[in-house]
Amino acid sequence: MRWDFWKILQKIKVQPVAETGFVTQTLAREDAVQKSDHIDRAGRQGKKTRVTIKDVALSLGMSKSTVSRALNGYSDIAESTRLKVKRTAHVMGYKPMVQAQAIRTGLVRSLGMVLNADSHDGHRPFLADFIDGISRRASEDNWTLTVSTAPHALGVLSTIERLSNEHSVDGFILPRTRIEDPRVRYLVKANVPFIMFGRTGDDRDCGWYDINAELAMEKAVLRLAGMGHKRIGFINGLTRYMYAKVRLEGYRTGLEKAGLAYDDRLVQIDAVTRKDGERAGGVLLDLSRRPTAIVCAVDLAALGLYKAAAARYLTIGSDLSIISYDGIAEGEYASPPLTSFSVDNRKAGECLADLLIKRIRGAAPETLRQLGEADLIVRASDGPPIIHSE
Amino acid sequence: MRWDFWKILQKIKVQPVAETGFVTQTLAREDAVQKSDHIDRAGRQGKKTRVTIKDVALSLGMSKSTVSRALNGYSDIAESTRLKVKRTAHVMGYKPMVQAQAIRTGLVRSLGMVLNADSHDGHRPFLADFIDGISRRASEDNWTLTVSTAPHALGVLSTIERLSNEHSVDGFILPRTRIEDPRVRYLVKANVPFIMFGRTGDDRDCGWYDINAELAMEKAVLRLAGMGHKRIGFINGLTRYMYAKVRLEGYRTGLEKAGLAYDDRLVQIDAVTRKDGERAGGVLLDLSRRPTAIVCAVDLAALGLYKAAAARYLTIGSDLSIISYDGIAEGEYASPPLTSFSVDNRKAGECLADLLIKRIRGAAPETLRQLGEADLIVRASDGPPIIHSE
DNA sequence: CATTTTCGTGAAACCGATTTCGGTTGTTTA
DNA sequence: TAAACAACCGAAATCGGTTTCACGAAAATG
DSSP states (O other), X not given: OHHHHHHHHHHSXXXXXXHHHHHHHHHHHHHHHHHHHHHHHHHHHTOOOOOOHHHHHHHHTSOHHHHHHHHTTOTTSOXXXXXXXXXHHHHHTOOOOHHHXXXXXXXXXXXXXXXXXXXXXXXXXXXXXXXXXXXXXXXXXXXXXXXXEESSHHHHHHHHXXXXXXXXXXXXXXXXXXXXXXXXXXXXXXXXXXXXXXXXXXXXXXXXXXXXXXXXXHHHHHHHHHHTOSXXXXXXXXXXXXXXHHHHHHHHHHHHHHTOXXXXXXXXXXXXSHHHHHHHHHHHHXXXXXXXXXXXXXXXXXXXXXXXXXXXXXXXXXXXXXXXXEOOHHXXXXXXXXXXXXXXXXXXXXXXXXXXXXXXXXXXXXXXXXXXXXXXXXXXXXXXXXXXXX | OHHHHHHHHHHSOOOOHHHHHHXXXXXXXXXXXXXXXXXXXXXXXXXXXXXXXXXXXXXXXXXXXXXXXXXXXXXTSOHHHHHHHHHHHHHHTOOOOHXXXXXXXXXXXXXEEEEETTOOSTTTTTHHHHHHHHHHHHHHTTOEEEEEEESSHHHHHHHHHHHHHTTOOSEEEEOSOBSSOHHHHHHHHHTOOEEEESOOSOOTTOEEEEEOHHHHHXXXXXXXXXXXXXXXXXXXXXXXXXXXXXXXXXXXXXXXXXXXXXXXXXXXXOOXXXXXXXXXXXXXXXXXXXXXXXXXXXXXXXXXHHHHHHHTTOOBTTTBEEEEEEOOHHHHHSSSOOEEEEOOHHHHHHHHHHHHHHHHTTOOGGGOEXXXXXXXXXXXXXXXXXXXXX
16 A cells, blocks of 8 residues: 555656756765765775776767667667777776676576586586586577586475576576486476486477487497397496486397397396496396396496406406497596497587577577487407307 | 655645555556566566565565565564565565676675686596585575686686676686686786685685695605605606695605605606506606605506506506505506595585685685695505515 | 654665667658 | 658666665653
């Protein structure tokens, strides 16, 4: 009720012009005083004095609006004016303050990514490249990357909520998508832009970038089959993630194309660390009719498998062939060096950033889907089978 | 003057209540229309409808200023009012938009970190932990972390300039400080808060967190000397960085305390990768009177040294003892497992974030300096010398 | 009982940008 | 020559908050 009254008062159209003029004067003078005081305080508190758009306008003798439009490429500014404005702005060292822009435009020019800190999975080693890719692409358009971590999946979700509520970022990159992903559910409902690294169960309203890992797995199987292997095992990653699902599919497609039967007993799951790989590998190698080759969905697991093989006096590359996926640096230094599909994480980061920026700018999610490829790095962990009698 | 006018208006005792009622209606309806239109546009452009401070004030029948002050803990708001405001704000799901606050307060509540992407040095493996630490501490106070990368040192500097010019961040964390660091020079001059990870040549106006690596190196030497080693070599990292300087000092102090002479020929520098380590190690192992133990400043170099030793048929742990520094995961899986000083990168991140936030809030840099410690993880790469006849 | 403080609050200025809306000019067109 | 129309630009509103300042009422003081 009270504010109603004020609203009405506000609407009343006003009073003598002369009076207004005088008031302006007064205010202006007051303003000046305050300004200098402000600078003074600034000096004491260690803040910088920024060049604002007002300063530029003043020094050019134009209005703020003209300067703003000139700088932002509006069509109703004369080319000559634009040039002049741009030059002086540059000379004066004027850089628009992003948050001041943000409050009007609704864009903070920042991409968000929330990492799950407890995920022991592979992503750590290539985090640097991945971030580099994102940041690189983002910088091109003067965007920034805000990264945050959370100790567990729930924390990830609440961090995402916080960041989008406070509008600290314009959209999210979601690494390691699950088949059923709560982050996706939330963001879709909240209508916040995002792009996934990896696919998910229900693609509606989702853009994504992913590596065609199923193709890689398929190629791995076919390569081994081509060498003469008949019993090819598979050690998969965490099955709740989408990547594990598609990699298994790739493995099966490979077997099919090679004319080999799929055998449950040759498949192990949820191996993403050395220890996991050692355990899973042990199981496969202890089978009465053990596989002569094993495809791994994750490099670290493959390295664990090395240990399991060594414990059983099997020589990798001859007694047992291994082809893996990820292309981490350690693989190169294992003995024998690991044959693996390498993924370009920097490129992935770049693509994701690119897609997300497009998404934020309004592109439809259905148009924002890309599949990259992994490259086989042939080293020494695979070869024709040595014991072979079927 | 103008406010006089407003005062007068305030005094006017009012208008037909019916009218007021009507206006309210109208306003309300207009409001609604605009609102729905906004949502509509929002839908198309992917924006959310936020709850603003105005909404909260309106629904409480108070002014924006009261709400703001209540939420920010000003002392001139009645406790009862504060409570009421806080409750409704929470219920309505009001989250202040950071950039709107920033424009007035001058704080965006964001820490910046610019990484050098080409630096092959050790920082990659533990980047995840490090970031986790920073982010964790930052989140506590509702701050965020903005990370950016640049392809080379010059790019790092210009990225820092950009971020601070646009005021996208309130301060910086500087990883891997050099002895003479241009970033420090710039930030000091520009009066932008920062905290270094590592010390630097000229400490004035600088706060930092660092690990006491010199102490670790000293301990390593003393441990080896205590086992009976007389010729202890040293493989250092990149000498332009501060860390290499202090680690060398630690090595020398250790020798001194053990009563051993310093010998130039036993020291190699600039080894930060496996390849570097292999080369440097080769040089040391090919000396006519080779060292029986080697201290490495960087784990990756130590792993390279493994290769050099293997090539010369030296058994690590007996023929050659190695103690290194970093505590990377691969060390655990090397054979023999690497004895190394492990640094807690998560904790480092937390400390740095903490210091930086304090710095931004006005603490003097001299009061913001902390030294952490590295923990020796004893594994199997060191032991008493086997050939020993002096 | 008059006067000064304190307390609690609202109005309006302010932060630094963008964007809407009109108002001058100078050119074309009728 | 008047009217219509661009092309250019400025004033003011706007975004979502914070902060200053004045003011009314209640409490404390003289």
